Amino acid sequence: MAGLAGRFARRWFSGLLGSPLQVPALGLHVRGPAMLASQKDFNNAVSQVKLLKEDPGNEVKLKLYALYKQEAARQNYVDLVSRLSASSESPSPEAPAADRKQPESDSLVVTSEDGITTIRLNRPAKKNALTTQMYHDIIAALQAASKDESAITVLTGSGDYYCSGNDLTNFTHLPAGGLEEMARSAAALLRDFVNCFIDFPKPLVAVVNGPAVGISVTILGLFDVVYATDRASFHTPFSHLGQSPEGCSSYTFPKIMGSSKAAEMLLFGKKLTAQEACAQGLVTEVFPDGTFQKEVWARLKAYSKLPPNAMRISKQIIRNREKEKLHAVNAEESSVLRERWQSDECMNAIASFLSRKAKL
Numbered sequence: 001m002a003g004l005a006g007r008f009a010r011r012w013f014s015g016l017l018g019s020p021l022q023v024p025a026l027g028l029h030v031r032g033p034a035m036l037a038s039q040k041d042f043n044n045a046v047s048q049v050k051l052l053k054e055d056p057g058n059e060v061k062l063k064l065y066a067l068y069k070q071e072a073a074r075q076n077y078v079d080l081v082s083r084l085s086a087s088s089e090s091p092s093p094e095a096p097a098a099d100r101k102q103p104e105s106d107s108l109v110v111t112s113e114d115g116i117t118t119i120r121l122n123r124p125a126k127k128n129a130l131t132t133q134m135y136h137d138i139i140a141a142l143q144a145a146s147k148d149e150s151a152i153t154v155l156t157g158s159g160d161y162y163c164s165g166n167d168l169t170n171f172t173h174l175p176a177g178g179l180e181e182m183a184r185s186a187a188a189l190l191r192d193f194v195n196c197f198i199d200f201p202k203p204l205v206a207v208v209n210g211p212a213v214g215i216s217v218t219i220l221g222l223f224d225v226v227y228a229t230d231r232a233s234f235h236t237p238f239s240h241l242g243q244s245p246e247g248c249s250s251y252t253f254p255k256i257m258g259s260s261k262a263a264e265m266l267l268f269g270k271k272l273t274a275q276e277a278c279a280q281g282l283v284t285e286v287f288p289d290g291t292f293q294k295e296v297w298a299r300l301k302a303y304s305k306l307p308p309n310a311m312r313i314s315k316q317i318i319r320n321r322e323k324e325k326l327h328a329v330n331a332e333e334s335s336v337l338r339e340r341w342q343s344d345e346c347m348n349a350i351a352s353f354l355s356r357k358a359k360l
């Protein structure tokens with residue numbers, strides 16, 4: 001058993017931290033408890049960690065990753081400052097770097113126009129992966145949209161992706177209560193997040209502008225209409241990640257596409273093209289990428305002029321009898337995931353992605 005644990009620890013750490021060549025050449029001091037440690041000390045620690053015979057446990061591994069990321073963040077900071085210095089030899093005093101408009105300052109942008117409230121995921125450099133803050137912000141945006149003047153609410157993404165699902169680095173932000181506490185609070189947040197979609201009272205439309213992964217796919221079963229570009233794909237790689245379905249997909253997907261097609265997606269992670277997703281009823285209509293935005297928004301603007309109360313009431317009639325069931329499914333999925341997030345299967349998959357060795 002100890003041998004197995006040792007092999008596991010070595011594989012995990014070499015996956016996480018890579019060979020010494022992959023460790024960022026920081027030329028900086030390590031932060032936190034090792035404030036005075038040099039780059040050499042850091043490299044030594046990296047080597048030592050790979051020689052550990054015992055698996056130190058998932059919680060310690062996540063802490064190590066988080067500390068490692070802080071070093072990477074410092075390097076990014078240094079790189080950015082040196083790029084800024086190179087591009088502007090003497091920055092003007094009126095425009096200090098911190099005050100300049102950042103192209104990606106907001107991860108979520110909410111606008112209301114022409115009777116449509118649009119919630120736009122706006123982290124294109126990270127394929128619109130959902131940070132913990134974004135879950136909270138989406139909940140707040142949906143709550144506000146349910147009460148505003150608009151007739152229709154739209155969720156879409158900036159850039160080439162719709163959304164790459166949960167930001168896998170969320171798992172590295174361990175609270176004082178450790179992994180167990182992290183899993184507990186993530187499950188509670190997930191439940192609140194999905195509940196907002198279940199209860200949303202107005203027509204809810206997904207404008208899927210590119211590939212969609214994970215939770216951004218599963219919640220589509222809770223939307224009223226899903227329009228997709230022909231560049232979109234739909235991927236739920238839960239088994240690959242040691243996880244299990246959420247967003248009520250364990251109930252909505254079999255209902256929408258039949259149990260065996262749902263199983264291919266949710267158990268085996270089969271990725272669907274936009275056309276396949278449309279044929280299976282997950283997507284309402286597919287548009288050529290070149291005319292996607294123009295066609296979809298023209299259509300939505302026309303729909304938004306329909307009597308809003310009639311649309312609300314029709315949605316209620318269609319959805320209300322399912323609500324109780326959906327809430328129960330959401331509660332069960334969240335509680336199963338709470339356990340999954342503490343499993344070795346899940347930790348290994350996340351470590352693998354974070355060490356840049358695994359992508360979908």
Ligand SMILES: CCCCC/C=C/CC(=O)SCCNC(=O)CCNC(=O)[C@H](O)C(C)(C)COP(=O)(O)OP(=O)(O)OC[C@H]1O[C@@H](n2cnc3c(N)ncnc32)[C@H](O)[C@@H]1OP(=O)(O)O
Binds near residue numbers: 167168169215243359
């Ligand atoms: C409250 C908690 C609720 C939790 C609910 C649970 C939900 C479950 C899920 O959503 S499971 C799905 C999780 N998502 C993934 O596994 C996707 C992981 N990402 C990838 O496999 C790839 O990034 C890709 C296929 C989406 C895109 O590949 P591509 O080669 O085109 O681009 P890059 O990999 O270079 O990505 C650009 C940068 O974006 C970062 N990134 C992308 N997705 C994520 C993500 N999900 N989490 C964290 N980071 C992500 C990627 O690391 C690159 O960053 P870098 O430029 O700093 O290297």
